Amino acid sequence: MSRKIFLFCFSLLFVLPALLFAQSLAEKVQEYHLDNGLTLLLVERHASPTVAAYISFKVGSVNENSQYRGVAHLLEHMLFKGTKIFGTKDYQQEEPLLKKIAGVGGRIDLLKGRSDTDPQELQQLQMQLTALQKEHRQLLVKDEFSKVYAENGGVGYNAFTGKDQTTYLINLPANKLELWAAIESDRLQNAVLREFYTEREVVREERRRSYESSPSGMLYETLLATAFKVHPYRYPIIGWECDIENLTLEETQTFLRNYYSPVNMVITLVGDFKSAAALALVKRYFGPLKPGLPVPEVVDQEPLQNGERRVRVIFDAEPQLLVAYHKPTMPHRDDYAFDILMQILGEGRTSRLYQSLVVEKQLVTGVSVFGAPGSRYNNLMTIALTPRRSCSCVDIESALYAELERLQTEPISAAEIEKARHQILTTILRRLQGNSGLARMLSSYEVLGGWKYLVEYEKELNSMTAADVMDVAKRYLQAHNRTVATLGRGGV
């Protein structure tokens, strides 16, 4: 068990107030490791009688293979279905019915994709499944986690799955912290993945909503599948349509068993509690969990891109454009230079791309620059552009590439670098407002390799020079390392 200090150094411009804040936080942020490998981060804050509670696992869609793509996300949904004591009127009575449903559902999955399947048999099985599901509903207490948290005043009860991590969160009145510990530790040990075949349909609707009916979703998904050839970052978190409809209950249970264990787990609590009591509570409820095995590293390596890739999505919408370059991820030194570079390019109305493409040349109405799609493995600098009606993508791309070229030939002024640094650090500072925001930030960085990254961050950022940024621009912002994805009505 070790206690770490949260240190934030800020640039000279605002040393005084920043250090005041860093010192006050340094007294509060604590890191503990339970014997079973679980990591616990605590920040006491007594401004309001509430607590933000985050549980993150170091596993996401990047850890899937083609047999079960989409399972990390489907499992996240399934973990809201209850346990042996939640979500059921009587688990003893329910269990045999669950087995029957799994049997019929599994049989349907087996037959539905085969060309020699007797359609009548399939239809009969479907009817049988519907009848069993109806019978099953009699034994359920629907969405009981949600009910119990709600009646106890919980808000924002949710979860999200990313490429690199999966997180479960809730905000509770401070006096209900033990309720959270009791429910969540039960959920980890006794989860019952009931209503599987219905929830799988929900996920298919989610895919239709976020991707297939959304121009920006379709374009983003297509960009990733083009920019990455080998690395699993190329696949959508939710899975392709055919992945989702063929995921099995067994694969989902296996993923849970393999990865949701204390060695892969980070709990972050921010809010109104006493640290000693919170630590004791977490030990009492989560200490008995078996350590488990670490999630294996992804071995797939994306080969160097050796030529520009272009892809077109036809969609009934006005044009959109994404341009992406491969880049290394944290904590590689180049990644800090990219933070500055991306800030200079795309953040705010005084940024270079906004000034050049929106204000001066008036080729696009909006621009944003961001890192994607994950942060554990090498990723992409992505530039999203919204073309004006009268402007062709060719002109927009030329103007964009001229700006990227400028980064490689003209030194950036000290003032421009300093502005970018100040903005980046202020953005981080703003994220410390609010319990949930702070918990989310600590939790995200901890699963990516340690929240202490944030401690070192400013020092690294301050060590970046104009020459470093120029050097990174020269090495990465080259045509052969680029993927361009466009969307629109026509074929061009």
Next chain:
Amino acid sequence: MYRAVFVLLTFLLLFGCSQPPVAQQLRPDQLDFPPLEFHFPQIVTQELDNGMKLYLKEDHELPLVEMTLMVGGGSILDPLEKTGLSEFFAEVLATGGAGELTAAELEAELEGRAAELSVTSSDYAYEIHLSLHRQDLRRGFEILCDLLRRPRFEAERLELARKQLLESIHRKNDAPGSIARRLLSEAIYPQHPFGSVPAVAAVNSFSRVDLIDLHERYFHPNNVWMAVSGAVEQAELMVLLQQLLADWQPVQLPDMQLPELPSAPPARVFIVDKAVPQTSIMMGHAGISKDNPDLLPLQVANYILGGGGFNSRMMREVRSNRGLAYSVYSYFQIGRHLPGMFIAASETKCGSTSEVVSLMRELMQQMIDEQVSLAELALAKQSMINSFVFAFNDTHAVVSRKLRLGFYAYPERYLETYREKIAAVTVADVQRVAQQYLRPEQLQIVLVGTTADFAKDVGGCGLPLQRVPLTIH
């Protein structure tokens, strides 16, 4: 890579739009919990000599200051032939320079200080938000005062804003959800600002004189409400206000003539063809305003119908039991003066459109025809009462909520009496308000998707059906 982690949250997939305890056999929800200590946060409230209203809450944890200002005005006052003018005004106010600073200088100065400025327009107000480093308080405040008193509305920025707005008009048919939302407002509020969207001709007619007129009409100290939170001391703020705004004189404000709502059209269905595999479903009718004495009972009723997430009937029946949708909900948009909309919405694969529409209508009808169970009522009430503490979770949220309550003239002690009023709601109240405020006979239903997959089924629902072509004006 600080940006990667957070920007990407938009691409993460949320679950929803949201060992039994050692040494004891109790279920987690049967544990004993200590009582919650909660006190209403103290907020400094002050009216300046010139009529400007100020709300302040100090919070010295971080070296940041947040300011939110509301100025009476807003889109409800846009003439129909100038729909979008208030939105345009807000954009050019934010980007057109102020006082001694040109547009470019103003942006450079704020962004150089890592400040964040935004100006938006809503139904009844212009809203300005400014976030600053503590040490930039004076300079930031000077710029803010210039923006309030001496905006420049520079011609070049005005033209840029016009082009941006025209572009957004051309993109209004891209996303099925936003098409559905727009058509629903148009259906409920025909020929009214609430149901109007900017058109090309109107946007082309906006002039700098229009903007100066709006500014002269509404930007006076006795029409400004201001909330400040963060690392600022009351005495210091008062000095700044005195130095920068003492000579800003109040004027007689124009009467706010709110255009009357049109009479409610009868129930009907609009179908819109869009080549997507999922139908965006939006339905609704005119609802209530905050002055309605049934406001809180109706919110309890709506929690049960479609507002309570996984604890609502819509989510249970449409998503959880049938797997027909990822998102389904209902809410009453509480009008601050005129009644807002009641909206219920979902998305489902085009082939099950009719089934989901029928289910949603049945669930509304059920609220009218039958009493809710005591258990459902208890859950809704407990959830609303016990989560009340989160209204005070964030310092700026606390002070800006107080600002809004003041700006819209909510009853005194609205927050203080909220919990007891919720606690008093009965099963009979829920049914009474459902009968009074859910109006199936006025329900406007908008369906955007591949109509070939659902038009026939929906045609059988007994309501008049109208096909709406997607055009750009």
